[in-house]
Amino acid sequence: MASPSPKSPEQSEKNKQYDRQLRLWGDHGQAALENGHICLINASALGTEILKSIVLPGVGAITIVDHNIVSDEDIGSNFFLECSSKGLNRGSETLRLLLELNSAVQGHAVYEPAEQILRDNPDFFKSFNVVIATCLGEKTIQDLAQHLWDLNIPLILCRSVGFLGSFRIQMNEHTINETHPENEQIDLRLDVPFPVLAEYLDAFNIDTVDLKDHGHIPWIVILYKAVQKWQTTNQNRWPMSRKEKNEIKDVIQDFFRKDENGIPIEEENFNEALRAVNTALVPTFLPVKIQDLIYSSSAINLTKESSPFWIMCSALKAFVEAEGKGKLPLRGVLPDMTTSTDHYVKLQSMYRAQAAMEAEIIYRKVQEIVAQLHCDSISEADVKLFCRHAHDLHLMKGSNIAEEYRLGNAIASYIARYLEEPDVMMVHYILLRSAEKFQSEHCRAPGEWEPEGDIAKLKTCVTKLLSDISCTPFPKDDHIHEMCRYGGAEIHSVSAFLGGCIAHEAIKIVTKQYKPVNNTFIYDGASTNTATFTF
Amino acid sequence: MADGESQTLDYQQRRWHNIRKLLERSGPFCHPDFEPSAEILDFIMNSCKVLIVGAGGLGCELLKDLSLMGFKKIHIVDMDTIELSNLNRQFLFRKNDIGLSKAKCAVEFVNKRVPGCEAVAHHCAIQDLDEGFYRQFHIVVCGLDSIVARRWLNGMLVSLLQYNDDRSLDQSSVIPLVDGGTEGFKGNARVILPGMSACIECTLDLYPPQKTFPLCTIANTPRLPEHCIEYVKVLQWTKENPWGSSTTLDGDDPQHVAWVYEKAQERAMKYGITSVTYRLTQGVLKNIIPAVASTNAAIAATCATEVFKLASSCCTNMNNYMVLNMSEGVYTYTFGAEKRQDCVACSNTTRVMEIESDATLQAIYDKLCEDKGYLMKSPGITTIINGRNKTLYMSSIKSIEEKTRDNLKKKITELGLYNGCDILVADATTPNTLTIKLKFSENADVDMGR
Numbered sequence: 001m002a003s004p005s006p007k008s009p010e011q012s013e014k015n016k017q018y019d020r021q022l023r024l025w026g027d028h029g030q031a032a033l034e035n036g037h038i039c040l041i042n043a044s045a046l047g048t049e050i051l052k053s054i055v056l057p058g059v060g061a062i063t064i065v066d067h068n069i070v071s072d073e074d075i076g077s078n079f080f081l082e083c084s085s086k087g088l089n090r091g092s093e094t095l096r097l098l099l100e101l102n103s104a105v106q107g108h109a110v111y112e113p114a115e116q117i118l119r120d121n122p123d124f125f126k127s128f129n130v131v132i133a134t135c136l137g138e139k140t141i142q143d144l145a146q147h148l149w150d151l152n153i154p155l156i157l158c159r160s161v162g163f164l165g166s167f168r169i170q171m172n173e174h175t176i177n178e179t180h181p182e183n184e185q186i187d188l189r190l191d192v193p194f195p196v197l198a199e200y201l202d203a204f205n206i207d208t209v210d211l212k213d214h215g216h217i218p219w220i221v222i223l224y225k226a227v228q229k230w231q232t233t234n235q236n237r238w239p240m241s242r243k244e245k246n247e248i249k250d251v252i253q254d255f256f257r258k259d260e261n262g263i264p265i266e267e268e269n270f271n272e273a274l275r276a277v278n279t280a281l282v283p284t285f286l287p288v289k290i291q292d293l294i295y296s297s298s299a300i301n302l303t304k305e306s307s308p309f310w311i312m313c314s315a316l317k318a319f320v321e322a323e324g325k326g327k328l329p330l331r332g333v334l335p336d337m338t339t340s341t342d343h344y345v346k347l348q349s350m351y352r353a354q355a356a357m358e359a360e361i362i363y364r365k366v367q368e369i370v371a372q373l374h375c376d377s378i379s380e381a382d383v384k385l386f387c388r389h390a391h392d393l394h395l396m397k398g399s400n401i402a403e404e405y406r407l408g409n410a411i412a413s414y415i416a417r418y419l420e421e422p423d424v425m426m427v428h429y430i431l432l433r434s435a436e437k438f439q440s441e442h443c444r445a446p447g448e449w450e451p452e453g454d455i456a457k458l459k460t461c462v463t464k465l466l467s468d469i470s471c472t473p474f475p476k477d478d479h480i481h482e483m484c485r486y487g488g489a490e491i492h493s494v495s496a497f498l499g500g501c502i503a504h505e506a507i508k509i510v511t512k513q514y515k516p517v518n519n520t521f522i523y524d525g526a527s528t529n530t531a532t533f534t535f
Numbered sequence: 536m537a538d539g540e541s542q543t544l545d546y547q548q549r550r551w552h553n554i555r556k557l558l559e560r561s562g563p564f565c566h567p568d569f570e571p572s573a574e575i576l577d578f579i580m581n582s583c584k585v586l587i588v589g590a591g592g593l594g595c596e597l598l599k600d601l602s603l604m605g606f607k608k609i610h611i612v613d614m615d616t617i618e619l620s621n622l623n624r625q626f627l628f629r630k631n632d633i634g635l636s637k638a639k640c641a642v643e644f645v646n647k648r649v650p651g652c653e654a655v656a657h658h659c660a661i662q663d664l665d666e667g668f669y670r671q672f673h674i675v676v677c678g679l680d681s682i683v684a685r686r687w688l689n690g691m692l693v694s695l696l697q698y699n700d701d702r703s704l705d706q707s708s709v710i711p712l713v714d715g716g717t718e719g720f721k722g723n724a725r726v727i728l729p730g731m732s733a734c735i736e737c738t739l740d741l742y743p744p745q746k747t748f749p750l751c752t753i754a755n756t757p758r759l760p761e762h763c764i765e766y767v768k769v770l771q772w773t774k775e776n777p778w779g780s781s782t783t784l785d786g787d788d789p790q791h792v793a794w795v796y797e798k799a800q801e802r803a804m805k806y807g808i809t810s811v812t813y814r815l816t817q818g819v820l821k822n823i824i825p826a827v828a829s830t831n832a833a834i835a836a837t838c839a840t841e842v843f844k845l846a847s848s849c850c851t852n853m854n855n856y857m858v859l860n861m862s863e864g865v866y867t868y869t870f871g872a873e874k875r876q877d878c879v880a881c882s883n884t885t886r887v888m889e890i891e892s893d894a895t896l897q898a899i900y901d902k903l904c905e906d907k908g909y910l911m912k913s914p915g916i917t918t919i920i921n922g923r924n925k926t927l928y929m930s931s932i933k934s935i936e937e938k939t940r941d942n943l944k945k946k947i948t949e950l951g952l953y954n955g956c957d958i959l960v961a962d963a964t965t966p967n968t969l970t971i972k973l974k975f976s977e978n979a980d981v982d983m984g985r
Contacts, residue, residue: 011789011813011814013619015814016619016620017619017620017622017623018623019620019623019814019817019823020620020623020624020823020824020825020826020827021623021825021826021827022814023719023814023818023823023825024719024720024825024827045603049832052626052828052832053827053828053829053832056622056623056624056626056828057623057827057828058623071549072549072550072552073549073550073552073553075550076549076550076551076552076553076554076603077553077603078603079599079603079648079649082648083650100629101626162556162557163557163840163850179863180862181863182862182863216756336758336759337758338752338756339756339758340756341756341757341758341806341807341808342807344756344758345758345806345807345808348758349807447556447560451560478563478564481562481563482562482563482564485556485557485560485561485562486556486557487556487560489552489553489554489556489557490553491553491554491557491604491840492600492603492604492839493600493603493604493836493837493839493840493843494836494840496596496599496600496832496833496835496836496839497832497833497836497837497840499832499836500828500829500830500831500832500833500834500836501829501833501861501865503828503829503832504720504827504829504830504833504861504865505865507829514720514862514863515862515863515864516864517864517865518864521864521865525837525840526564526850526851528837528840528841528853528857528867528869529867529869530865530866530867532864532865532866
């Protein structure tokens with residue numbers, strides 16, 4: 001009788017606590033998060049809701065920059081303040097209550113306003129992986145954005161007023177190895193089988209297979225054989241057109257076993273082969289997107305400061321031009337298929353071994369480059385991960401918020417195009433920007449005290465903004481009226497929605513997994529509508 | 536103390552300053568019936584009763600959101616206790632709370648943090664509460680992790696609907712249901728007006744079927760590590776587990792999981808399969824769905840905003856189903872799910888099932904389980920013969936199952952059923968017994984003659 005106590009080790013406490021999220025970004029993603037340090041400017045309800053969903057998963061450290069004193073309104077909308085917080089520094093109070101969520105997270109509170117830090121101690125921001133800012137004035141936004149752009153530190157600018165909200169991500173450049181696409185393309189190389197695979201496929205004779213094993217022939221073998229047979233009467237071409245693919249399907253149908261009356265017997269593996277014709281016969285190719293990456297100047301003109309991503313791209317290029325013969329390294333993943341364990345394990349091992357071999361070649365090239373550049377080494381695990389996802393590498397090139405605020409021609413025509421549609425979400429953007437302008441001119445939010453009276457003043461801001469981008473004024477004042485109705489109010493559930501989304505974006509940036517928003521997200525809780533714009 | 540009281544009143548008013556702007560000011564996009572006034576906040580705070588179903592990832596967020604939107608009379612129900620793996624997102628709980636009731640801890644935390652909030656906890660299953668309980672609420676908001684439980688709750692709210700003599704719906708009996716669900720980086724939120732708009736049953740086809748592995752793969756041709764784990768779970772556990780053949784496999788018991796993990800590894804090694812890990816084993820056994828704080832925060836907040844709109848009428852509601860996907864950028868899409876005229880839960884019509892006159896009881900059972908309109912789990916079927924209740928088949932109680940098992944093979948006419956008679960069906964997916972009228976269709980042979 002087996003002993004109840006297992007020999008295998010149980011999970012560590014940390015692994016148990018983080019189990020549900022480790023299944024999404026893996027141990028390496030978690031390690032990146034735990035090395036992360038995130039700065040929040042202004043612990044508004046929106047700010048703390050963002051940090052909540054970053055502290056819970058275990059970010060390394062947070063720093064809150066907030067010179068404000070806790071008010072009654074703060075307590076009414078911010079969960080991370082208590083009644084006793086009134087009159088105290090908002091940053092330190094919210095920090096205290098946020099850190100209760102996860103004892104592994106370090107936290108710091110800074111009492112100076114962001115403007116002062118920018119003036120007196122701009123290097124302060126160098127220690128952060130991401131800076132998140134809420135409730136900033138127009139001028140500070142531009143100063144901060146320019147400074148962080150120059151320092152190459154990602155910035156997420158966030159707003160929440162009434163039912164409206166937005167966030168804008170500013171990053172010079174963001175590279176992603178693991179985008180986790182919804183449907184990963186299969187990489188089977190049936191058109192260019194590597195030597196071990198070709199040997200295996202050629203040796204397989206489906207005509208002499210035992211009756212009981214017939215239903216176990218892997219569909220890729222069936223497909224390969226069908227193509228080979230078709231090629232004998234088609235000048236050894238590779239089937240490309242729909243007509244040709246249908247001919248392949250006919251060949252597969254011919255392969256079906258027949259009963260005594262000559263009627264074809266349905267076997268699952270043969271049906272799988274039929275279903276796979278349209279997808280598995282796409283010839284192996286180097287995606288244009290990846291080609292652009294590996295031939296971009298960042299990959300070619302490497303320096304000591306080049307990031308691991310570009311160094312690996314360079315090694316990838318060298319591989320593609322030599323051993324890869326124009327193709328990316330094999331992914332090495334075999335989808336499940338109806339077949340015997342033996343066949344499957346054998347095939348899977350072949351794909352895995354070939355992928356490992358190609359990753360090894362690329363790893364050696366990476367080591368050569370690292371030695372030449374005298375830069376930090378790159379681990380074999382990182383190179384393997386890079387190769388595994390080489391087909392889905394992603395580069396995001398960002399734009400400067402300060403540029404956006406300068407409303408140059410490109411930005412102006414971009415906005416004008418959407419306003420012409422008319423796209424109400426772009427109208428919300430205009431209103432959010434105009435309210436910001438109003439704030440800097442009148443030192444209060446539009447409608448903060450008296451909504452009706454401020455409509456005309458807000459309209460002036462809107463009209464000015466629209467004329468700066470050469471657009472005609474809005475036909476109706478409805479949205480202007482609505483913004484004045486909000487009176488600068490922060491509604492908790494609206495901030496909570498944005499908080500969840502923005503926390504997630506920060507995690508994407510720090511873990512370098514999953515594609516972030518590029519680059520502006522607008523939310524209208526009244527219509528439950530959202531939109532993404534790329535400024 | 537009079538002074539303290541007036542101070543509190545003033546302080547409280549200032550703290551709701553933000554919310555009051557939405558409730559005491561009109562705007563061009565408000566609901567046409569909306570009349571801005573201080574009474575609305577008074578209603579929300581002192582009269583509006585809201586029920587939160589579930590105190591987990593969504594429930595904690597919902598409780599926080601609603602309390603900060605002014606709601607005080609909140610009830611929350613959850614039968615679970617707190618586990619370590621909850622703490623990455625269920626932020627009202629701490630390590631010290633492990634083992635305690637989720638509902639009770641959540642309520643204690645929020646009532647302390649948000650003064651004036653009078654949340655009440657119910658540490659029990661939703662099925663343990665009756666009509667009288669559910670009837671007291673103005674709005675129900677739901678953060679459950681099970682489709683079966685959702686359907687039950689949906690069925691309960693539908694059963695509270697009242698119809699006038701002319702069969703029109705008495706709208707005052709409608710209790711709106713706001714429902715949220717999340718899975719990894721995806722989620723959805725919807726607003727249901729039972730009897731008026733699409734309910735949970737109306738849109739069952741929006742839930743994808745659960746992936747299962749064919750038994751022959753598991754038994755004879757395993758290829759993936761999951762197949763090895765399933766093998767131990769389905770075939771080896773009962774025969775070989777060291778705690779006794781009648782012990783149920785408990786995915787929450789680390790010893791059980793470790794035993795399955797070891798056996799799965801052995802099987803995998805025998806077949807040359809790699810990558811059986813403890814994490815994968817637990818995932819397969821418990822059907823673990825990945826979860827993070829951020830998705831739960833976003834979906835719960837969406838639901839809370841809709842609850843606020845329902846209670847205040849300050850804005851029109853979402854119409855009526857929103858999906859959210861945060862894995863690539865942030866994407867949302869809102870559409871109007873349609874109410875089914877023949878919905879087995881919410882259409883106020885007689886339910887009819889067409890069945891062949893020479894069918895067996897098994898055929899009725901299968902229809903109840905597989906038909907898209909029913910999708911039941913393990914229905915118990917009874918009927919009334921000569922004024923007396925007769926159990927035809929019930930699998931939920933072992934002794935009755937053994938006694939009635941043979942009925943499944945018998946023809947329905949043998950069991951006393953006839954064209955136009957009613958059968959009564961009970962199932963985990965509905966709180967009330969469903970009455971279904973049997974209609975005998977022509978036999979297949981006769982049909983082919985046409």
